Amino acid sequence: MLALFALCATWTVSAPDWSFASLAAAAPALSPASGVAVLALALVGFGFKAGLVPLHFWLPPAHAAAPSHVSALMSGIVIKTGIYGMLRVLLLLGGAPAWWGWLVLSLGVVSGVLGVLWALAQHDVKRLLAYHSVENIGIILMGIGVGALGVAYHAPVVAVVGFSGGLLHTVNHALFKSLLFLGAGAVYRATGTRNMEELGGLARRMPWTWLGFVIGAAAIVGLPPLNGFVSEWLVYQGLFTSSRSSGVLRLALLGVPALALIGALALACFAKLAGVVFLGTPRSNAAAGAKDGGVGARIPALVVAAACLLLGVLPVLGISLVNAASRELAGASRLPFPDSVVAGGRAISLVALVTIALSTLFWLARRALLARRLTRHEETWACGYDAATSRMQYTASSFAAPLLGIFGGLGGVRVERTTTSLRTRSVDPVLDTVALPLWSRLRHSALRLRAIQQGRLHFYLLYVMAALLVLLGYLAFGSRL
């Protein structure tokens, strides 16, 4: 908030009032220094709101604490106001210098990779989803960064494709993240726990919730034929097209492996979440007795799931949604939307439909093959032993352990080991190693100021008098200083 007020204050120095129109008119008159200040303050202020690393630390606890339908709105819509604010500032300024684009792109990469890595370390269903919001804000910012770079280096096609990728991912994330939070809420209502290690086997007990959740999971991972794939494809396209221009802009191509890493880690994370919560056998009595919610709980999730599928099978719908806005942002409203994107969107429809059709065909073939065969039901293979219990299943922490081990200290897991026990705890590296120690030190030094606050009224009146005298003195002699 402070950063945003400072932003407005810097800007309005040269504008008559606070309306958007006069701000836009004042934009060319901004001095270079205040231009830099406005862009930096926009990044800090709106970045806090959007939850980009390292300004994200308020987000996971807040989103996990809210009731699930509210979390759905918070992750889906509220943090996007940060993105909206950044774009609005960009639009009013009429583009940003190259350094801002590079900064946004790199912050996007950092938020994406660290967000998904920290999500992987969580055991709380909703905290995990909240960290994925950080990751997806990273992907959105990568798109916006590419767009801003396109504007700065006068490559309108790169700018349009980049912005449209960022914007479409904003829309898509609102859809699939709402779907996932609704699913998490249904699980919490049915079992009373958000701890993954106490869940399991819910797919059998809550088939409708599972259907919505698995569609949402596949969408957020960016798998065809769902909507997340389309917007990630657009962001990739933005990075790819940047390489076809000349000069420094080509280096944006190095964002490609980062985006690939984010996608693959998200797959690992949602395999863990969906697998541990919904598949296998229940790890507690609460999970064993879970039941699907009523029709009223199913319909919203299924409507959102249908929207995810629709935007995945018909990408042209989503692309036309962001078409005008991204051209406006790119300062290329008169340019036609790039043909390659529209053609790609149509081809993706074909890929999605053929995948669905082939799967259906194979499913029917399999049914026909097995119709007259012997189908037996036995226990899961456990090296010839029977009576396997649910405690023998792989846990969420074990599932994530190899990946988090590879990334070492970045992974956000603290292992507490004694001679008889081993416990792992997920920590937020920014919150727990930087923000909280900093805050406690700040509080400590603030204690020294206590000396002036003794609770006697006449001392306070004295302070007021002194302050008034100083201000009067400034008014009287300030101009001569």
Place this chain on the structure above:
Amino acid sequence: VIWPTRWSALALFLLLAPTIPGVANRTKAILTGRRGAPVWQLYADLWKLVRRGVVYSTTTTDVFRVAPVAILAATIVAAVLLPLDGQTSILHFSGDAVAFASLLALGRFALVLAALDTGSSFEGMGASREVAFASLVEPGLFVSLAALGVVAHDFSLSTMLGENDARAATAAVMPSLVMVAISLFALTLAECSRVPVDDPATHLELTMVHEVIVLDHSGPDLAAILYASALKLGLFAVIILNLLIPGGGPRGVAGLALLPGSFLVLGLAIGIVESVTARLRMSKVPLYIAGSSALALFGLILVLR
């Protein structure tokens, strides 16, 4: 005139891909002084499995039954995006390389969920390792694709690997392409679960990665998974061989002959690697994958210059 070639290339691809593991195993057998199974062993296995009944774990849900179908469909659609005849693919568009990688990811997601569906600790362990290694392979794969895209001035697999004038004069970038090819081969070994990352011949559940995920599958379901794995090897064979041919392969029947050629080369290479190297310790695998990806990254930096 081109259409029939593309479709017959697809048919040939679907028909011959199961020979790759056969060639690999035969090569390994001969080099280690055994006679080994015939090259067409996988066909016999598939035929046997398709005629069998199935056993399902009582823990499993429909996920377990859908996964084999999904992985097979996704792998075949991925093949449709590749220029199998060395010229151009059946379906191509700018950025189809992303769709290709995502379809393979779709298959992996389905298979990993099916593994977790059994509630088995072995399969959970295998699934965890599979996604961990795949997460490291993915950036390397995209670096390779990006390098090919920069050379081809377009990010469609057809222009990156098929007929394209921009690729015709690639003498200057040949060193980068060779680096990318070597890197892709190393990543293929990881992605398709071969030595030195995984050993398809191991019989101990604790040491398996990919094999343990399909431990509970049987009958036609297992056949679909095994066939899809063979197809995946085929996909990488086509990519690696075609990226080294400047300007696209020969047209017509000669182009079609390139397909079994690439299968033979990859099968031989895998067989040789498997007979001369041991499997890496699990903790060394990330280093192996990162090293191979770094090679591709050097290739990319050289062409970006």
